[in-house]
Every structure is written in structure tokens, then in C-alpha cells.
């Protein structure tokens with residue numbers, strides 16, 4: 001496809017119908033694909049020919065959407081998964097195995113924290129968590145001979161910490177390992193981490209990319225830029241794979257080695273593929289992503305400024321505010337806006353925060369974020385309910401914290417809803 005601007009690519013990339021073909025890419029709701037001979041099919045199994053044979057490995061609807069997201073992020077290829085969690089897991093275990101080690105920043109999504117802290121550790125992969133604002137010199141000390149990647153989140157959910165992508169990428173590269181980054185919150189509309197040195201970009205497509213809260217999904221994008229053969233850290237990519245007659249990924253697939261192994265090895269063995277129906281729904285969301293992100297960001301900035309000026313509000317956390325410690329990083333990495341999520345503390349503690357929540361009218365109480373409908377959550381009484389006051393402090397979740405996911409409704413209606421709910425406190 002020609003070199004178009006990102007908002008054009010949201011609409012056009014991934015699918016170019018030929019003469020007489022459907023304008024909208026169809027949902028290929030078929031588990032399997034038919035061939036004329038055993039030999040023709042055999043070549044697919046040997047990875048000698050490309051084509052479809054079973055939807056767990058590849059499906060045309062999934063691939064069309066993956067292609068669009070790869071273009072949006074500026075990568076060489078992408079793979080859809082059944083959830084953001086599956087994308088996080090696969091992105092790591094494609095290159096980390098029992099006995100290996102990885103470094104992750106500590107401001108990451110709670111589900112990812114559990115995955116790294118519990119399941120990944122149980123698989124024998126050691127994880128070191130470091131502060132998101134760590135310096136390059138401090139970070140140097142945490143690498144081990146068996147370190148295989150650095151993991152971070154561009155803009156963390158829900159703490160809205162911005163990663164210094166260039167610092168982390170340069171550090172990882174100096175130690176011969178890739179940077180894997182979760183770019184769910186900014187989306188490629190607001191930040192394209194590959195331009196700043198990230199090697200693998202992952203998403204929960206459940207959030208802004210879909211935006212309508214109709215499907216759970218994930219994606220892994222390969223930048224194609226990391227040289228896996230520069231050292232002997234990644235034998236799974238550089239040495240013969242016995243399960244494909246001794247094929248070697250870096251030799252056979254060049255810059256697409258990592259993402260090809262993700263499909264032919266992990267998806268083959270573990271599953272967790274996206275449903276074609278979900279990819280179709282996701283694509284409808286992607287078509288309007290540029291428009292929606294613009295509105296989410298401008299609405300959120302209005303909300304953040306409004307809350308900052310309110311005497312019922314103790315603090316506001318939004319990287320688009322000049323008062324934010326992340327304002328400079330936001331300007332560097334996301335000059336067009338960050339995301340629609342604003343968190344803030346209600347004066348008077350937990351009880352007042354609950355009262356505020358119960359007084360909202362337009363904003364729905366929901367655990368979801370990044371939906372086009374405004375919604376709000378009081379983490380201390382919902383997602384973090386099991387934690388004691390002490391543990392909440394450790395998790396940096398103040399008891400008066402409200403996570404407000406600003407939708408794309410008219411900003412005046414959202415501000416009026418806030419005003420009403422604050423008035424009763």
C-alpha cells in the first residue's frame with residue numbers, strides 16, 4: 001500500500017479488494033481450508049509454501065487485521081491473539097525459557113504484574129522489577145548473563161506512568177536483548193514505540209483499538225529490526241527447529257523470524273488464537289481509531305483541568321497536565337495526546353470517593369477502561385478490594401483514588417456529570 005498518513009491507514013490498510021470482491025473484508029468463519037492434493041498441503045506443513053489450512057495457525061480475517069495493525073505500528077508483521085494477556089505471555093515465552101531472566105518496569109497493568117510475578121516465575125523464568133524512572137546506570141546492574149528481554153508499558157494502566165522508551169531500548173540493545181513494550185493506552189495514533197527503538201510491540205486490542213467494548217483480543221507486532229543472531233542468547237530463533245525438519249527461523253524468514261515463530265510454534269502448540277468474528281469487530285473499531293483518540297484526548301484534558309481547579313479534589317494524575325511529573329516525557333513521546341484515562345483523589349478519603357461514584361449519572365461504574373462511553377472505577381472497593389490499607393499504599397492505590405475513563409460524548413455533558421457528583425460531597 002502507498003505511503004499514507006496514519007488516519008488514512010486506519011481506514012484503508014490491510015485489505016485492497018480486487019475487481020468484484022467485497023468492499024468489506026468478510027468474516028472467514030471456517031476452521032479449515034481445502035486443497036487439491038496431499039503434496040500441496042504438505043508444503044504448507046513444511047512452511048515451504050504459505051497458505052491457510054487451520055484457523056488455529058492462521059485465518060484470512062485475522063491476518064487482514066494483523067496486517068493493518070502491523071502497518072499502523074510500522075512493523076514487518078503481526079499476530080492476533082485471543083486476549084491482551086495471551087499477547088503478553090506469547091511475546092515473552094517466544095524468547096524466554098526456563099532458566100532465563102527478564103527485567104520489567106514495575107508500573108504495569110495489574111494482570112501483567114500477576115502474569116510476570118506468578119505464572120512466568122512458575123515457568124522457571126526469573127523476573128526483576130525495576131522502577132519506571134530508573135537511570136541507565138542503575139539499570140545496567142540488573143542484567144544477568146541469562147537476561148533475554150526488557151519489558152515495559154508505554155503509558156501504564158492505571159498509574160499513567162510514561163516509560164522513557166529510548167533509554168530502555170538503548171539499554172536493552174547495549175546488553176544484546178530486545179525491548180518489548182505494551183502500547184495499549186496510547187495506541188499507534190499517539191505513540192509508535194518502534195520509532196524510538198522498541199523491538200516488539202504488544203496490545204490489548206480490548207481497549208481503545210476496539211473502543212466499543214465488544215471483543216477481548218490482543219496483538220503482537222514485530223519491528224523486524226532486532227538482530228537475533230548477534231549473540232547466542234536466542235537459540236530458538238537461530239538454531240534448527242526439530243519440529244520443522246531443522247528449519248532455522250532467522251535464515252528462513254529474515255526480519256520476520258520472531259513473529260513467524262510466534263505463529264508456527266506458540267500458536268500451533270498453545271492455541272489462544274483470535275476468533276475471526278472478533279477480528280472483524282476489532283477492525284470496525286480500528287477504522288475510527290484516529291477520530292476517537294483525538295476526542296478521548298481532548299475530552300480528558302478538559303476533565304483533568306476541571307478537576308484540578310475543583311476544591312473537592314485533592315490531586316489529579318494526567319500526563320497532559322503541565323503539573324504532571326510526566327509532562328515532559330508526554331511531550332516527547334506523545335505530543336498529540338496521551339489517552340482518555342484520568343485518575344484523581346477525592347478530598348475526604350474512601351467514604352467520599354464512594355459517595356462520588358454513587359452520584360455519577362452519565363459515567364457508568366465499570367471495571368473497563370478505554371471505552372467510548374465514559375466510565376469510572378473506585379479501585380479500593382473494586383479491583384483492589386482484597387488489599388488492606390497498608391497493601392493499597394504499597395500498590396500506590398490511594399483509598400480516595402478514582403479512575404475515570406473519559407469517553408467521546410460531548411465534553412460539556414461529562415463535565416456536568418462531574419460537577420453534579422462533586423456537589424453532593
Ligand SMILES: *Cc1c(COP(=O)(O)O)cnc(C)c1O
Pocket residue numbers: 083084085086088109111112153156157182184185203204205206207216217218
Ligand atoms: C487490559 C490490558 C491488558 C490485558 O488485556 P486483556 O485483553 O484484558 O487480556 C494488558 N495490558 C494493558 C495495558 C491493559 O490495559
